[in-house]
Amino acid sequence: MTRVLIVDDDAGHRDGLSQLMSAEGYEVVTAVNGHDALYQYNYAGSDLILLDWALRGTNGIDVFLELRRTSHVPIIVVSSKDHEADKVLALEMGADDYVTKPFFGRELVARIRAVLRGYREKCQPVPRALEAGPIRMDIDRHRVTVNGQDIHLPLKEFDLLHMLLRNSGRILTRQQLLDRVWGVDYAEGVRALQCHIRRLRLKIEPAPGDPRHIVTIRGVGYRYQY
Missing domain, CATH: 1.10.10.10 (Winged helix-like DNA-binding domain superfamily/Winged helix DNA-binding domain)
Known part of the structure; x- marks a missing residue:
């Protein structure tokens, strides 16, 4: 089963995402802050991370950089920030996608599937x-x-x-x-x-x-x- 780590300090958003992912058949792990996110990822692993860009305390950017330092796990940034500069920054840093709150559940699921499909294709050995x-x-x-x-x-x-x-x-x-x-x-x-x-x-x-x-x-x- 594909495991999704949801990192969001807003309980309402976190619970909504958890229900949506569970309904789609994903195994869900949640984290309420950056420290918790890094612990959950290092302890349980994940096939994809939904990361809030504006976490309190350790912000999402710091969490992202720490994850990218040791892992190529697919990361979709989920943020209420709709400025072009924020999207460009996230994508240039290596995010696999950027989704703005509020979002449509079906669109997010489609984006997750596309990111996972692309990641698995990249991981497959290329025939010579x-x-x-x-x-x-x-x-x-x-x-x-x-x-x-x-x-x-x-x-x-x-x-x-x-x-x-x-x-x-x-x-x-x-x-x-x-x-x-x-x-x-x-x-x-x-x-x-x-x-x-x-x-x-x-x-x-x-x-x-x-x-x-x-x-x-x-x-x-x-x-x-x-």
């Missing part, structure tokens, strides 16, 4: 060779073949194809691809992604104008299929 349909990719040698024939891919095209092959059969949104291949602050955005998809299709598709493998999911993103 991928094969899907006519394409074979050797990660270590930076080599790609289509039907046994070598093709040359610059780094970004290679990384983009790597993401598509690793998630073969799954839809990847445009934002997911931009985040993982270029980084969230890449200025060219969707236009660059479309350009690289077009170049990839020219190199791997039997008929680039009618793609069979890299399929556009209109309004969402792309899926690799074979």
